[in-house]
Amino acid sequence: MTDQTAASPSTARLIPARHRLKILSYNVHSCIGTDRRLDPARVAEVIAALEPDIIGLQELDVGRSRTGGIDQAHTIASLLQMEFHFHAALNVAEERYGDAILTALPARMIKGAGLPSHGEQRGAVWVEIDVGEHKLQVFNTHLGLLGSDRMRQIGEILGASWMGSPECQDKPKILIGDFNAIPVTATYKAVAGQMADAPLLSGTKPRGTFPSRFPLLRIDHVFVSSEITPVATEVVSTPLSRRASDHLPLLVTVEL
Numbered sequence: 001m002t003d004q005t006a007a008s009p010s011t012a013r014l015i016p017a018r019h020r021l022k023i024l025s026y027n028v029h030s031c032i033g034t035d036r037r038l039d040p041a042r043v044a045e046v047i048a049a050l051e052p053d054i055i056g057l058q059e060l061d062v063g064r065s066r067t068g069g070i071d072q073a074h075t076i077a078s079l080l081q082m083e084f085h086f087h088a089a090l091n092v093a094e095e096r097y098g099d100a101i102l103t104a105l106p107a108r109m110i111k112g113a114g115l116p117s118h119g120e121q122r123g124a125v126w127v128e129i130d131v132g133e134h135k136l137q138v139f140n141t142h143l144g145l146l147g148s149d150r151m152r153q154i155g156e157i158l159g160a161s162w163m164g165s166p167e168c169q170d171k172p173k174i175l176i177g178d179f180n181a182i183p184v185t186a187t188y189k190a191v192a193g194q195m196a197d198a199p200l201l202s203g204t205k206p207r208g209t210f211p212s213r214f215p216l217l218r219i220d221h222v223f224v225s226s227e228i229t230p231v232a233t234e235v236v237s238t239p240l241s242r243r244a245s246d247h248l249p250l251l252v253t254v255e256l
Contacts, residue, residue, distance in 0.1 A: 019131050019256045020231070023198075024052035025220050027142070027178040027210075027247035030061045030097075031072050034213055035243050040072050042244045044079035050236060050251050054129060055082070055102040056140035056176030062088065062096040073100040080104075087112030089123030089142070099125050099177075101140050106130040110137075110167065115153040119146045124157055124177075128167075131256055137168050141177040143187065150180060150187040158194060172227035172256055178220050178247065188221070195223035198252045202230035209235055209248045222252045229255045 024047065031040040047055060057076070061067040077084035082104045088096035101107070111126040124141035141157060143150045157163060163173060175195060181187035183197075183206075191197075199206040199222070208215035215235065224230060232253040241248055 019134070021054060021131065021254050021256060022050065022052040023174060023176065023222055023252045023254060024050060024055045024249055025058075025140075025176045025178070025222050025252075026055065026249040027058040027220060027245060028072070028076075029059050029245040029247065030064075030067050031076075031245075032067070033243045034211075034246055037243075038067055039244070040070060040075045041079060042240065044076045046236070046238075046241045046244050046249060047076070048080060050249065052251060053103060053105065054138055054174070055080075056138070057100045057102065058140070058142040058178045060086065060098060060100055062086065062098075064095040064097065073102075077102050083107060085109045085112070085125055085127045087123050087125040089114060090121050098123055099140050099142050101125055101127045101138055101176075103127075103129055111162070115141070115143075115156050117144055117149050117153070119144050119149050122149070122153055124162065126162060134256055135171050136256065137163075137171050137173045139163065139173070139175045139177075141175075141179075143177065143179045143181065145180055147185070147187070150185075151190065154179075154187050154190050158190065173225040174228065174254075175221075175223040180219050182217055182219055191221075191223050195225055196228075196230070198222040198224050198230040198254065199233040199250075202233040202252065204233040206233070207235040209250055211246050212237075212242045212248045215248055220247060220250045222250060224254060227256065231255055
């Protein structure tokens with residue numbers, strides 16, 4: 001992250017600081033790659049090469065027997081030397097499965113909760129991150145496979161208990177996630193009616209993120225509020241990222 005201020009002392013107090021941030025959305029598929037290998041360190045390696053400031057991860061296993069009982073959120077955050085805030089959308093005995101926000105910036109958890117679901121249980125996590133003088137509100141979610149579920153879930157996130165909360169008023173907001181929704185869907189359009197699709201504003205032609213070997217579908221998204229300006233977008237397709245997960249990472253650079 002860079003913090004750019006006006007060069008002249010006489011104008012420094014008149015022109016607010018501009019902060020450039022790299023935002024990453026990445027469904028890590030329980031750290032099981034397309035080669036069926038379980039490897040959280042490989043996922044961390046993909047992320048580290050991109051040097052993001054704020055990361056939204058989906059499909060993390062914590063203490064699940066199917067992935068060796070590892071706390072994947074803690075493992076990846078430790079390798080990246082970041083703090084993390086995890087919410088378990090699914091709890092079965094001691095096993096958990098859900099989403100996390102990672103950053104090295106000062107941050108505090110505001111909320112983690114389930115979303116209305118008839119299919120597989122889904123959830124979201126909300127973290128406030130200090131970026132200079134700004135209190136950036138960051139939301140990360142993984143929406144359901146059923147269209148009816150997705151509409152209820154995104155309605156909840158956009159509603160009064162999440163993004164419409166008084167705590168969010170007049171503050172910059174970023175919504176990260178695997179929406180399981182391409183741009184022609186009602187789910188996507190519900191968000192696009194209130195926030196900007198960052199890749200569309202960054203001057204880069206949007207690309208698919210799923211499946212990682214043949215990315216035809218654009219279902220991973222980063223949306224931003226009007227206080228935030230997207231300046232670059234990259235869907236990261238490398239030999240390593242195509243193996244590490246069934247989704248490709250979506251990296252968006254913004255100015256706040």
